[in-house]
Amino acid sequence: MDFYKHIVQKLAGEVNAKEVSPQQIGEDVARRCAAVHEKCNAFIKFDPELIEKGIKDISQKIAQNKKLPLAGVSFGLSDAICAGGTTTTCASRMLESYRPPFEASVVLKLKEWGAFPAGKTNMDEFNLGATGKNSFFGEIKNPWDTEYTAGSGAAAAVSSRAVNFALAPDGCGELRHSASYCGIPALKPTYGRVSRKGLVDVAPSLDQIGIMAPSVLDLAAILEAISGYDPEDPTSFAHEVPSYTLLLQEKENIGPFKVAVPENWAEAPYLEEGIKKAFLETLEYLKKENFQVQMVSLPNFSHSIVTAAIIRAVEAFSSLGNYDGVRFGLRVEGSHLQEMYRKSRTEGFGSNLKQFLTFGALISAGNYYGRVFQKAQKMRTLIIKELESCLQSFDLLFIPAVPFQAPLLSSNDKACLLPDPAGYYTAAANLAGLPAITIPVPAESVSGSAGVQFIGKAFDEAKLLQAGLLLEKENPPRFPNV
Amino acid sequence: MEISREEFMQASWDARLELMPEELEGLEKQAKNIFEQATFLQSSALDDVEATYFPLAQKNTVREDLAAPSLPLETALSNAPGAESPYIQVPKIVE
Amino acid sequence: MHEYETVIGLEVHVELLTDTKLFCGCSTAFGAEPNTQVCPICLGLPGGTLPLLNKKAAEFTIKAALALNCEIAPKIAFDRKNYFYADLPKGFQISQYFYPMGRNGYIEFLVNGKTKRVGIHQLHLEEDTGKLSHIGDDIISSPSSRVDFNRAGVPLMEIVSEPDIRSAEEARLFLQKLRSIIRYLDISDCKMEEGSMRCDANISIRPVGSTEFGKKTELKNMNSFRSVYRGIEYEAERQRSVVLSGESVIPETRHWDEAKGVTRAMRSKLVSADYRCFPDPNIPPYPVTEEWIQEIKKTIPELPDERYKRLTEEHDLPSSTAEVLTSSKELADFYDAVLSVHNEPKTVSNWIVSEYLGLLNAAGMDITESKITPAGLGKLLQSIAKGEISGKIGKTVFEEMFNTGEDPALIIEKKGLKQISDTDTLSRIISAVLAANPQSIEDYRKGKKRAMGFLVGQIMKETKGQANPQLVNKLLMEELNK
Secondary structure: OOHHHOOHHHHHHHHHOOOOOHHHHHHHHHHHHHHHHHHHOOEOOOOHHHHHHHHHHHHHHHHOOOOOOOOOOEEEEEOOEOOOOOOOOOOOHHHOOOOOOOOOHHHHHHHHOOOEEEEEEOOOHHHOOOOOOOOOOOOOEEOOEEEEEOOOHHHHHHHOOOOOEEEEEEOOOHHHHHHHHHOOOEEEOOOOOEOOOOEOOOOOOOOEEEEEOOOHHHHHHHHHHHEOOOOOOOOOOOOOOOOHHHHHHOOOOOOOOEEEEEOOHHHOOOOOHHHHHHHHHHHHHHHHOOOEEEEEOOOOHHHHHHHHHHHHHHHHHHHHHHOOOOOOOOOOOOOOHHHHHHHHHHHHOOHHHHHHHHHHHHHOOOOHHHHHHHHHHHHHHHHHHHHHHHHHHOOEEEEEOOOOOOOEOOOOOOOOOOOOHHHOOOHHHHHHOOOEEEEEEEOOOOOOEEEEEEEEOOOOHHHHHHHHHHHHHHOOOOOOOO | OOOOHHHHHHHHHHOOOOOOHHHHHHHHHHHHHHHHHOHHHOOOOOOOOOOOOOOOOOOOOEEOOOOOOOOOHHHHHOOOOOEEOOEEEEEOOOO | OOOEEEEEEEEEEEEOOOOEOOOOOOEOOOOOOOOOOOOHHHHOOOOOOOOOEEHHHHHHHHHHHHHOOOEEOOEEOOEEEEOOOOOOOOOEEEEOOOOOOEEEEEEEEEEOOEEEEEEEEEEEEEEOOOEEEEOOOOOOOOOEEEEEHHHOOOEEEEEEEOOOEOOHHHHHHHHHHHHHHHHHHOOOOOOHHHOOEEEEEEEEEEEOOOOOOOOOEEEEEEOOHHHHHHHHHHHHHHHHHHHHOOOOOOOOEEEEEOOOOEEEEOOOOOOOOOOOOEEOOOOOOEEOOHHHHHHHHHOOOOOHHHHHHHHHHHOOOOHHHHHHHHOOHHHHHHHHHHHHHOOOHHHHHHHHHHHHHHHHHHHOOOHHHOOOOHHHHHHHHHHHHHOOOOHHHHHHHHHHHHHHOOOHHHHHHHOOOOOEOOHHHHHHHHHHHHHHOHHHHHHHHOOOOHHHHHHHHHHHHHOOOOEOHHHHHHHHHHHHOO
8 A cells, every 4th residue: 555655647547547546545645644743733724524525526537437647646735825625724813714715726727637635734824934833723843853843734744745745835935945854855836837826925926836745756747737827817927838747757868957056155144064065965966967067156146035035024014914804814803993903913913924014014114115125126136137147058056955954843043034044045036936946865964854956947847857856866755754 | 224113113003013022122133133134235236226026027918808707795705704794894994 | 465376186086987897807887786796806815816907997098098198108017005994905905106007198178268288197097995884874973884895996097187276167177078088988987976986186275476385185075076166165265264364284184074065184094104005016017019009099089179179160160069069979979970961060059059958958868868869850950941840840849859759750740840831822821811900901001010020920820830931921021012
């Protein structure tokens, strides 16, 4: 009964061929999800009925001999993404009972293809970080060692193989951070590659839905499923969706790639020795594989996380302005309207979120708008220009994923939001809308791995996947026992 | 960049949030931290640079003026704490 | 003692005649049950708010900007105006702050026979808010309020004039002209009573000859042309009294109280002063090409000013008649249509302005509800011109046409109203009348001219008013002078 270990295409094949039944899968997934929820608090609330409903739908279709590309494939869905038949809370008290009357476009697509959501995964409130400590629904523990954070329930669920993959948002790198903490690959697509319809808005010019999976091939298969233009998302692009899985099967044309490394990469605050070592070792491996590695000067790259934090604070302040207890959400009565707003929002939002939103209100007001917010948008232009210029002469940028391994839940020293030190290497891809992949490589850490990251040209996810596959071959992924 | 306690309090008021004293302190510390790190905010090197608001310079699409189904009344009110069908009730507007 | 002049700027909001809202497909139809024309987008539900721009709304706005002689923006861009209020579902209004669709335009109209030009500062497109109703009808005393979001998201065009207006009368004329132009374009029905046209005024006073602006107040809640007139007059007078008593005008928002005929300060600050406008990250810009502008230009009909010119210069109509005819597109179109049947501009215009408008006003009817067709009136006027009926009879026939919609020829036939122009018939009747009234013949021969009028009256009575008056006079004179 090790079908849960199969890559998604193989699993779907088995289900379509009726070698494995949806019911079997359902029971197995339910058992595994219950276990990871027990150990890591991976879900907002574990709901076996959600699994049952999903399995029922698939069983019907299979009984009708329908062939579904992702038949029986289970996924964790971050609770920032709307799905039917359950709540979408963004891990906030404000949305504890919110039941959206619609589903995210990506969820609809996946269901059409035969996949089913196994549960809504836990996260930092409104995805403002991957600390695992800012959820109204409790801390999110690392399946490798519960003293440490998992960063997100999605990463915990995928790394313990409770689900075949997970979808989670990435605003400044949270998807990639938590995947690195748990030792699994993750992909943030190009901005607009995947529809954001159904993803709760926080920072619309930075946010994207990304994928976590046990293997690069799985990432490719899911990316193929969820990519494409959505008329309900005006920021999505109509670029053709290549067959990523086919491209990965081409043994001949993979690499060698020209890879750029920012020369001051080691200046990241909080950079740990273990991360440094793992990165340098991987660099050597790439050189051995005939990758052309070169140090490049990207003077503004180091400003990415600060720039992104400023932009995100303003966009979030604005985008969370609809949380007022009128049409949905927590309502705390007040003697008049504005007092009701104040009380509802103060009680509904967590501490970190409130501080972050206040900062956003501050730097968008009066002359701070020009001195801080607009200046950050100008710095954004410089960072984008630098990256694009670099990627004209190189295929990929190569950098670590996070300066440190999964932090201890009991420690507060990296739990800052302004800026989030975990985003030092990841925020640039959000600012520029470029795709990025993180791959676990061996390291001395709680998960036995550290994340390394490739950033590619817009809509060039294929190269990211190819480079990722190459690294993965050398470093097969490892999974904890749950 | 020196930001006064009053400015923080005004900002929290504008955001319809009441911060506890320790939350205000925490915010002040973090704000100080980010302004120290964001050295480019002081420089004039960015003066002639254009701001970017859309990462890949995308263009919008438009839709024809054709009706799409609205939510049934019950569904529209289903999440509203103060629903008094068919309206949504709010406390008095004026202080 | 200084003479003070009043300085007025107007802000007019116009609801556009699109079938659906600005950013979603919900219907804009008036009068539906509350909250039945809403969806996740216009209701501001988390995960559901990606805005989808209505092309027609954009076209209507560009059309208006062209008709008001504005410079057109190079792209359609939207910004967020952030504040908290019960009728605002998203916590921000999507509006155009940085790139209004049109700028630096003007409207011209006649004031006491002279042309006055009022500048249009800008014209832009934005979302309307929901509708608040208060228990007890008064926002200030009401214990609670209710919101209907049907109107939230309806496309609204905002037109801001320069402070070039100098009196309540000029304000009224400005609004009339603006409404006329917009109705000509068929982009809004501009009915203040229904709320599809709303007007706020910014009023200040200053000593005559001064170029500096005095402190201004914003006046709201004027729901008809008459209210605008009265409100402005009252406020200007109030400000005069304040200044003359040695005080300064407090810059504030004031509310027009129609019942009491006064303006009142709005005691509470309903809205935060700083809107923190920034480009909406969910709405990328949409290019406005020269081609598109030309296409839209072609759909603009002959506008009131051009029509007025044509009527006064080519048709030689007096200016007051031309003003009345061009005040509404339907009236002007009707005039042109009648002319194509009976090409006598002076006659046609006189009939329309006195007879037709007289009947319409008495019945409280709008021309679009009338049964009279241009062909109908044209034929009637032809009959009169040919002498088939007299002008006096013609008016009777016209009234009948107005009430029944029947063809004039049919009415003339049915009621036997044909003018009697047959010499033999008339001679017979004249002889008979003369024979019956010998005293009158004597009176006439004695020099009493009034006797002639009496005899004509008798002849008309005999012929039920259908005798051709000119012929009667001629024949009668011949008889009497025998």
